Amino acid sequence: MVIYLLELSLSLFVLGAISGLVVEYKSVMRLSSTFATLASLALIALIVEAYGHLPIKGELLGTPIMIDGLSLVFLAIIGVVGLADAIYTFNYMDKYEKLGKAWVFALAYNAFLASMVLLVTTSHLVWFVFWWEIMTFSAFVLVIWEEKDSLWAGAQYYITMHLTSTLPLLLAMAIGYSVVGSFDGMGFADIAAHIGTLSPGLVKLLYASFLLAFMAKSGMVPLHFWIPSAYASAPSNISTLLSGVMEKMAVYGLVRATFDILKPTVAFGYLVAILGVVTLVVGTLYALKQTNAKRLLAYHSVGQMGYIWLGVAIGITFMKNPDPTLAFIGTLGLAAGLFHALNHALFKGSLFLSAGAVEYAAGTQDLNKVSGLYKIMPWTGVFALLASLGISGVPLFNGFVSKWMIYEAGYYSKNFWFVLGAILALLISAVTLASFIKFYNSAFGGEPNELTSKAKEVPGSMLIGQGILSILCLVIGVFPVVALAIVTLPVGKGVITAGVLGLSFNSIYFSPVLLAIVLGVLFIAFLLFLPARAKETAKPWDCGSTLFPEETYRLRASDYYRPYEKRIGAFYAFGDFFGDLGTEVINRTIAAYVWIGKYFVRTAEIPRVTVENVDDLRDGVTLHLDDALIMPIVRFVKVVGIISKTAVVLVLIVAVAVLAALIW
Amino acid sequence: MMKTMSISVLGIIVGVVLVAILPPFLDGIARKVKARIQYRVGPPILQTYYDLQKLFGLPSLRPTENKWFRVAPYLALASAFSAAFLLPYGKWVPVKFSGDIVVFFYVLAMVSVAIIIGAFSTQNAHSNIGGHREMMMVLSVEPILGVALGIFAFKAGTLSLSAIPLKVPASFSTVLAYLLLIYAAYAESGFVPFDIAEAETEIAGGVLVEYSGRLLGVLEYAILAKRLVLLWLLSTFLTIPILRGIALTGVVGGIVVLAVQLILVLVAYPLIAALEATNARYRIDQAVALNTRIFLLSLVVLAVAAVGW
Known part of the structure; x- marks a missing residue:
């Protein structure tokens, strides 16, 4: 019954995802959020049904599923926040109607929610990483929804995730493979059973890679710098999911990895x-x-x-x-x-x-x-x-x-x-x-x-x-x-x-x-x-001032707590340092991507453009080129016709890295 | 489960009577003491009752449509009374919905929260500045309180309101913890030099400036009640360690404890008044700076407590 409800929920998400076929903007939004609402309701029903019968093991499309107490906590988070958010989305996305691309939203939004459901129910490390990546990518597509202003935020987010979340998880997967010896056997419990055979150094590396991956996703200092711009520039219904739900997946990962894989x-x-x-x-x-x-x-x-x-x-x-x-x-x-x-x-x-x-x-x-x-x-x-x-x-x-x-x-x-x-x-x-x-x-x-x-x-x-x-x-x-x-x-x-x-x-x-x-x-x-008996109204007393406009006669948001902030001023400098450091690392990474991109896409042929960082690209080159260089995958989504060679190179690099890790 | 939760009818009666009657009386004593220190005759002891009676009789003006403006004073008063119900009067605790000191301080902090929400509901710079100062006082006092509780956790091994005074050992760090608690309670109460949020002579009453008539009466009453509640906590924390050597049982024992608690409060209030009369108000930045320094020093005390002294 529980697995059936899980299947029902996921099928509803799939229906939501393909509702872009309807084409007309508003209908797509209404349809996809209705399906997401129903899917979230199915999740809530699943929690009620599963309560008291834990743990539940099963299979879904050939992948092993295990729902225990921990999964249930996070399923509750996805279900409840997903429900509220999907209902909110019903009208909210009207704001973005002029941007069009409703089918992309329907696809990414439902894939985002569904990937998190699968993430907390799988009992297999490889699938965990797989759903983790789907989650990261669909979140990225949604973060850059407003395009122009959110591209830098999106780049920050996606590159931070590549370097500090995806890579460590691939490393953890490689270590897991090295103890178990087969991809099929990489369930959490199997790795835990074999962890004793690892050398102490590798165990430490495993702790470190899990920690880094989950730190980056939940925005722990010093890896928090991508959060403010990403959450602020994403549409609000997406910020809700990022902050309310996606961050929590890192907590799930931390608890799962520490208690069920490691010790x-x-x-x-x-x-x-x-x-x-x-x-x-x-x-x-x-x-x-x-x-x-x-x-x-x-x-x-x-x-x-x-x-x-x-x-x-x-x-x-x-x-x-x-x-x-x-x-x-x-x-x-x-x-x-x-x-x-x-x-x-x-x-x-x-x-x-x-x-x-x-x-x-x-x-x-x-x-x-x-x-x-x-x-x-x-x-x-x-x-x-x-x-x-x-x-x-x-x-x-x-x-x-x-x-x-x-x-x-x-x-x-x-x-x-x-x-x-x-x-x-x-x-x-x-x-x-x-x-x-x-x-x-x-x-x-x-x-x-x-x-x-x-x-x-x-x-x-x-x-x-x-x-x-x-x-x-x-x-x-x-x-x-x-x-x-x-x-x-x-x-x-x-x-x-x-x-x-x-x-x-x-x-x-x-x-x-x-x-x-x-x-x-x-x-x-x-x-x-x-009883107050406050019948008579009066204007607030303003010391008899006549020259100031009335609305200035109150504190603005920027006026609050100045003396307190001054007291702890030195502290802010410390935090800014990490922010600058993060920006620097991202800029360097982008420069590297740009360098690769320049070689394949031949930007050099455009006259009078020296491309050193992403800002140069934005000033000098058209938006599409900018996308193509720093974010190959955005381009894939946005201009489906032309798949950049950069993407191929990136995939090759990642594949070689994984292969090297596995062989080693 | 929940065996420790209790309701004592006698406690409710004693508690309500004390918290309802005592605060204006104590304020009257304080006003008299301050007057005498300044070579004035001063108002009669019951003056604060007369003031409140008059305010309760007057209608209030409404400077905004915002409902929180009218709700806030009642919320503040109800919160002060709720916190009062957690404290023991003799051996009777009115409504023990929690025995935990952290919960107690949070319920009491709701008085400030209500006052601040009320102060910000109007478009008046004085009122806003008052609310903003009240908040900064809460911000800078809270960590000191936190350290005092940390020391109790180390030395008494408990954070239970009733168990701390029973179990706390006489030691260097516990004495300092008491001092921190007294300081925090004094600053929280907004006595001079910490009357920064109201600052009558500077920002015309700050958080109170837009309130008039009955609403003002309720709000002032809430502030006075909050002071009594904090003082009652301190007096309880002193009374029980003093009396714990003596076997006090039954109703007589309860009455003795209650009497000692009451006497301590009555002794402390004139002392506070004397402090108030001989001090000038701090600016908010001075108060925050002082509190920050005390917090940093108190961390040393915490380390001392952790070592075991």
Whole structure:
């Protein structure tokens, strides 16, 4: 039954993917998002059906399938976010109608979702890498949707993935092949069974290549530099999937590789923890400075991934500890990390959808320019506020419960470094709150200005998409058992007791329901006994100033937290260094690609053009040539007629590399 | 499961009575003390009650259509009361929905969150600046609080509200942890020199500037209640270690603990008032700089606690 539902879901995605055959733009978008919606519903049905019958093994088109607790957590993320996003896409893509190429969208969008479903259900390393690549590539096609402005972001993303995600995974595959000796036998369990025969150096290499691959995908510092531009320039429904779902695949990979292929060791745990803590600090402090809505959200994605990695790291470090108390802390940490992954998918997904709604209605992502949207887009405002409170970790919202579990695990580990991690996580949680107060208030607070007074609320389907995710933030915050029932599956039952009333572990307990009741009763009581009776309206007091236009009489997004940012100024320089380094590496890589491309495509024949980097190409040469040189595959998609020889060369290089690795 | 969750009717009565009645009274004492230090006669002790009574009787003006402006004060007050319900009054805890100190601080922080949301809902620079300062105070105080909790985790081995004062050993780092907690609570409460968000004489009340009448009354009441809740936490953390050598059981024991808690609060408030009367407000950048320095120093204390002192 479960495998049948998986097949159903995938068939629906396939139908969605080929709905481009209908040709007419709007019909294609409606049809493909309807199929994606149905497919996501089938996934949710699968979770319900599979719950309690784990693990489930089977086959799908000859590939081995295994659905266990861990897969289920991530299937839940894909299913729920996919559902909301597909409903949102129903109308949102109208914005891009003049670009056409609807069939490409239908194909890439559905392939993207389907590849992630297959990624978390396969039990075979080769297929894992295969689906990983499909995911990376279809995401790339979607990131560069707006073409002109997003090409650099796309190039950054795709080249970073090539160098730091694909190559390490191919290396890991090669090492896996070298222990098992056949491609068919490269299931996770088979490799794990033979891992003892590897030399210590190769085992270390295996750890390193998995770590690098998953770091790059989840945007851990210092490999986070591609995230802000990629998420900001992709259409918002795609940013939601990138940030809400695709990043989580790296967490899945990390947990799967560490626990089911390798062994969780203390040293590796520390490494993951350091990466997590550095990332949560760097990502969030950078987010505090942003005034572009989607860049702000993107940096927060980096920061929140740090929380997730910290939780997972506590699991890796302590779960196999002989001391039962510490082993328990490990379990708690891992569950908290996975819980936060689910929560992040919900609130960040919703926030990107809200940012998309603001862009759809007001035509800008710039928080300095928008104001007073509470009046014009009341529903978007409410959903954005719910999700903002969720990510800020305010009690009664989902983010609070998972962050709280991470703090508790850190504090109770009684290990200086993890306690420090918990303290930094606590601090960064306040920074997140500050940042979202800015995000919410600069867009929705104040009074409408010239730009926003012309806007109007987005279509119903987009609101439903935002609503599903935001309301789940509140529901899980009040009844964490809804999510804990799934996220505790991979760590075993009996560790965290969760009921309708609340959750408890060790001697610690928290009942959000009771808090909600107490707060609600008090709130209503005060409101009844002391009603506001605020009938009379008055203009805000402006010290009698007459010369300033009214709308300037408030803080703009860029004015927030200046003294605080100045305090931590030196810190930003450190982060900028990695950003520059990443850009430099990418530029060099592009230069290498350009050099190869120049040889085959004979750019040199174009007069007065010296091609050194991608910017030269953009200034001097037409767009199509630019595509053809730096991104052979885009060209394949865009100008299907002419397949660049560069692509052939690249494929040859990769193939030779794999072959060499395999022979060696 | 959830055996530790409880509701105590007696606790609710004592808690509600104390949190409802005490804050304006304490503020009245503080105003009298400050006046005497400045060679003034000062208002009567009950002046804050009169003020609130008057404010509750007046209608409010509405500077914006935004509903959060009107909801925020009630949310702040309800949050302050919810946090109060987690603390023990004698041996009675009103509604124990969590025994965890992290949860307690977060529920209390909701007061600030509500105030900030209210302050930003209007198009008024003073109000916005106030909200923005309140946020920066939360930002810079939070890590200090985090370190204090870290030290408790090391030394007492627990983060349970009721267990920390029972288990905490007398040592170098725990004394410093108490000092950090007192500092954080003082700064969080917005007493002078940390009254930066309201800054009456500078930005005309900051977060409060657009509020009037009953809404202003509710908001001021919430701020006073929050101060009492923080002070009550500190007094509990001092009372129980003092009394833990003495076997206090039954109702009598509970009443003794309650009495000591109350006396400590009544003693502490005039002291705070004296501090307020003799200090000038910090600028926000000075406050952030001070808090940052204290945070960095406190990390050393954390390391000391980790070593075992």
